[in-house]
Amino acid sequence: MSDGRKFEFNWPFFGNRHIIEFLQGSILNQRVSHFYIFAGIEDLGKGKLAQHFAASLLCNNFWEGKGGLPCGECGNCRQAVKGSHSDITVQRRLDDKQNISIEQIRGFIRLMNLGAFNSRYKIGIIKDAASLSLEAANALLKTLEEPKPGVVIILLARSLDQLPPTIVSRGQILLFRPAAREQIYDYLVNEHQASRHQAKTIARISAGRPALAAKLLGNPEFFSEREKIIHGCLKILASSPGERLRLAGELTANSGEAVAARAKAAGILAIWQTVIRDLLLLSFPIEEFVANEVALDELKQIKLPLNKLLSARQALEQGLKHIAANVNPRLVLENVSLQI
Structure with a gap:
């Protein structure tokens, strides 16, 4: 039950409605999982959705049980947008390395174990999780098996096949699919005022990837x-x-x-x-x-x-x-x- 909680979700997404509705429902019903895997090819909006989900969990309106999520105005939202919120940790492979190392994951785990500073949740996002070294994945496993209260970890990966089965079996799996060409066309025309010719061309080229469509329009x-x-x-x-x-x-x-x-x-x-x-x-x-x-x-x-x-x-x-x-x-x- 949502216990009277009512939000207006400010999530600028289309396509993958089943995923968006599932995550929004988990917020309404206060049944947020401790571990999610967002899987799908590049430019489907996995990273952006993870950021909006995280910002919504930290927003002041979440505490009050009503209003816009994220509101974009409270201190938590402003810090989340800037990428400086102490309760959001983003881990990725270093540019000069082949893998996310065990040292990086140990640091990530330490931050997760500290718990939340300014909100109810401590959120960790691991981008390109397929690049986790075997040692790093094994180190992360214990945290996934015995999570601290309020910890939410989100792994972003192109495919579940790229992740160790022991990791996959413990996650709430959300599979991202390409959007319909018509959806991308309508999005470009209605939200970005693209010409019909532009929208038709980009909708073809982007092959169902909303984030790529937006990049193409701006370049x-x-x-x-x-x-x-x-x-x-x-x-x-x-x-x-x-x-x-x-x-x-x-x-x-x-x-x-x-x-x-x-x-x-x-x-x-x-x-x-x-x-x-x-x-x-x-x-x-x-x-x-x-x-x-x-x-x-x-x-x-x-x-x-x-x-x-x-x-x-x-x-x-x-x-x-x-x-x-x-x-x-x-x-x-x-x-x-x-x-x-």
Whole structure:
């Protein structure tokens, strides 16, 4: 029962309504779990929803049982937005490391065990939880098994398969799915005043990922860069091994520091994934769901067997995992270019 609690949730999300309603219901009924796993591909809004859930639990209105959540005005909300709230701890892999280390998790656990300072809950968010080292995951396990009162831990991961089964079995699992193309179109037109042409194009490209759609709308230069990467992928598919290596090298030239180079390589692989997806769709053929309409004529000219396309999709998934594990971005792109 909600005991008369009534809130107006200020959560700017669409899609995955079952998850949003579940979390809001847990607040209304005061049945907040101590451990959640938010699983799904990038740009579905996992991190943003975790932040809004955390801010709602710390908001002054939560204590009063009514009003907006989060209100955005109380001291707890302002600190949460700034990322400076003492009762929210965010842990992620360091840029120069392959994993979240056991030392990082020990520090994380110490903070969790201190309990809340200014609110009812102490919230810990671990981003890219797939990068937890085995030792770090084992250290975290004890805290998950014997949580302190008021501790809420949220792991963000691309897939449950990337997490140890012992971790997965103890969590409240929330699986994020891509939003419908129509939802993204309406969101861009109604909330961001995008033109119909812009909204249609971005809705196709974003492939159901709301956070990516918002990024694309705010970055017009992305479209020309994306088109270049798409055509680069199509060239690679039609080239000899030596030419593939040369083209992959051109894509990673002038990538900057290690962090920027990894981000650029991951972005390239993500776009290549959409090309392979389009080729899979056209092999059936299902043209209406093709994301890269700008290259539709070229895509139609490429005829690859289904087993080759499935193998390419697997190679791209593996490449993204290698990037996340801090493998040299250029080597990853070169390796993938030879396999697709």
